[in-house]
Amino acid sequence: MSNIKLFESKQICSVWNEQDNKWYFSVQDVVEILTDSTDVKQYIKRILSRDEMLKSNWGTICTLVEMQAVDGKKRKVQAANAKGLLRIIQSIPLPKTEPYKLWLA
Numbered sequence: 001m002s003n004i005k006l007f008e009s010k011q012i013c014s015v016w017n018e019q020d021n022k023w024y025f026s027v028q029d030v031v032e033i034l035t036d037s038t039d040v041k042q043y044i045k046r047i048l049s050r051d052e053m054l055k056s057n058w059g060t061i062c063t064l065v066e067m068q069a070v071d072g073k074k075r076k077v078q079a080a081n082a083k084g085l086l087r088i089i090q091s092i093p094l095p096k097t098e099p100y101k102l103w104l105a
Contacts, residue, residue, distance in 0.1 A: 013067045013077065024065050024079040027088060034089060034096050051091040061087055 010033045013026040028040050037043040048055040065079040080088060089097045 011070050013069055015065055015067045015079070017065075017081075020081065022081040024063070024067075024081055025085055026067060027062055027078040027080055027085070030085055030089070031092070034092055034094060047088070047091045054087065054091050057087075 010029075012029040012033070014023050016022075017024055027044070031037065031043055031047075032040045035043055048058060054061070061084040062078045062080050064076045066074050066076050067079065068074050
């Protein structure tokens with residue numbers, strides 16, 4: 001099941017994983033909303049360069065998942081469940097992350 005979630009009126013692509021019984025969220029959408037970055041991929045690279053633990057666990061925190069985007073097209077994107085997203089946003093040094101942590105909880 002694919003779905004678009006809203007956080008502060010911003011759209012976040014998500015998908016339900018039947019095997020895990022968990023929602024997975026687009027990491028790029030979340031980072032873009034929290035940072036207002038114009039180059040999200042570069043911002044994620046900077047996060048990983050600052051946080052060695054996150055970098056070493058990235059493959060277990062994130063997984064490629066096919067999601068339906070806002071434009072209706074399906075794409076494989078880096079996704080994480082709520083626990084993984086909380087770990088990622090801990091590495092974003094902005095006060096804007098606090099409401100998102102509460103939204104996930």
